[in-house]
Amino acid sequence: MTTPLSEIELLDRLVGFDTVSSRSNLELIDFVRSYLDGLGVASTLLPDATGQKANLLATIGPADVPGYVLSGHTDVVPVEGQQWSRDPFRMWENDGRLYGRGTTDMKGFVACMLARVPAMLAAPLATPIHLALSYDEEVGCLGAYGLVDHMTKSLPEQLAVFVGEPTDMGVIGSHKGSTGLLTTIAGKACHSSRPDLGVNAIFHAVDLIGALRGYAEELAAAPEAQSPFELPYTSVSVGVIQGGTARNAIPGDVRFQWDIRATKAGMVEKLVERFRAFCDDTVLPVMKAGFPDSTITTEYAYDVPPLVPSEGSLAETLAKRFAKTNQVGAVNYGSEAGIFQRAGMPTIICGPGRDSEAHITDEWIAVEQLHRCTAFIDDLIGHARKT
Structure with a gap:
């Protein structure tokens, strides 16, 4: 007992x-x-x-x-x-x-x-x-x-x-909802003295992260009327970046983790769809021109509903x-x-x-x-x- x-x-x-x-x-x-x-x-x-x-x-x-x-x-x-x-x-x-x-x-x-x-x-x-x-x-x-x-x-x-x-x-x-995502960029590694022979995954990750920052600023500039939240808008942030092996090497792979705090249902899907379209239509073609096997993938780590x-x-x-x-x-x-x-x-x-x-x-x-x-x-x- x-x-x-x-x-x-x-x-x-x-x-x-x-x-x-x-x-x-x-x-x-x-x-x-x-x-x-x-x-x-x-x-x-x-x-x-x-x-x-x-x-x-x-x-x-x-x-x-x-x-x-x-x-x-x-x-x-x-x-x-x-x-x-x-x-x-x-x-x-x-x-x-x-x-x-x-x-x-x-x-x-x-x-x-x-x-x-x-x-x-x-x-x-x-x-x-x-x-x-x-x-x-x-x-x-x-x-x-x-x-x-x-x-x-x-x-x-x-x-x-x-x-x-x-x-x-x-x-x-x-x-708010809480959604964690992982984006992986695969380019082509090479010596930094010949960047023309590779595809710099970090450079392209910068473009993708810049797009996410743009979404974040766009959402913050348009707060939702009568929102109950202290931050009355969906927020987007990047929390972790991993990539590269040496100063004198063009990085072939980069991963970054990012976060969406959505105010309502449907917001996550819209943002992820928009981001994937930017990857496929704008960034990936440039990468493939340098290395046809280049890829960009985005996966859900978790998706907690609001x-x-x-x-x-x-x-x-x-x-x-x-x-x-x-x-x-x-x-x-x-x-x-x-x-x-x-x-x-x-x-x-x-x-x-x-x-x-x-x-x-x-x-x-x-x-x-x-x-x-x-x-x-x-x-x-x-x-x-x-x-």
């Missing part, structure tokens, strides 16, 4: 698992499974293709009727390049703040939902509450797709999903009630919420901590935020007990 732990004790345990997205999350998942099993709650493990990562789904209450979902991701961003004052994977407390990687984004929320499992069991619940934990949210919400697919196939249609990204316990009803406003949905209505607010906001970042919503589940974002406290050196969350989050979950438990 598991001894129930508080949200602070659970957060301490969760932070202790190094679940940077490049690493396995299985030790954390095994801990959660063991903790739930000790409370008498069965869970389902949903591993990825490598077997090194897994989603987890647990249900408290009757699983054969529509219910509510508390959703959190288990991975965290890297700590390399940051000068932490202490070990980032050993939580410490100071002046009402809890420090450690993932305290805010978003192990704090996961700790709160696990801490309230005994209360869910004691209720008892007439409407189920599902605990959904995913992997690889930070690198494109990769795990959520399999998790949501499993839920839609194995469970009744859900009444509401609460995604616990850090919002200062405010209610967020919309966010969270679309859904005024009056049950998710929004309940979140406003439990968070004790009448305000519903919007954010520029993406999350797994759009994936749940696209699968037909009313979805809202509300969680402890602030995004300004996430991903930073000495990441932290206020203890007061955890208390507010457990109060929110307790209100959900009370609602699920009655309905």
Whole structure:
């Protein structure tokens, strides 16, 4: 029999698992499974293709009727390049703040939902509450797709999903999409003393990146009327360039990663189609004139859908009630919420901590935020007990 732990004790345990997205999350998942099993709650493990990562789904209450979902991701961003004052994977407390990687984004929320499992069991619940934990949210919400697919196939249609990204316990009803793309340019390498014998992939990458910068400036110059976002337009950026081998060598291959944060559905497809047309009609013919086997390819690394406003949905209505607010906001970042919503589940974002406290050196969350989050979950438990 598991001894129930508080949200602070659970957060301490969760932070202790190094679940940077490049690493396995299985030790954390095994801990959660063991903790739930000790409370008498069965869970389902949903591993990825490598077997090194897994989603987890647990249900408290009757699983054969529509219910509510508390959703959190288990991975965290890297700590390399940051000068932490202490070990980032050993939580410490100071002046009402809890420090450690993932305290805010978003192990704090996961700790709160696990801490309230005994209360869910004691209720008892007439409407189920599902605990959904995913992997690889930070690198494109990769795990959520399999998790949501499993839920839609194995469970009744859900009444509401609460995604616990850090919002200062405010209610967020919309966010932009997040799309990552990879463009690869293959020209012909040669000695820099005879550039006429090759095709300089970097030069042509500059042309392509210039086109993307043009799209970004064009979109920023035409903000969308009545947009809920702080940046009221779709943004385009380039984040990584890789290519070349030496100063005195014409580079034959270049790769660059770029990003689209779309305000609405359809924007990504339009921009990618426009970019590919520029590649095929303007840049590639010039490359092929120098080397017929030149190529330009663009692939999707991930494509996270936007969270679309859904005024009056049950998710929004309940979140406003439990968070004790009448305000519903919007954010520029993406999350797994759009994936749940696209699968037909009313979805809202509300969680402890602030995004300004996430991903930073000495990441932290206020203890007061955890208390507010457990109060929110307790209100959900009370609602699920009655309905």
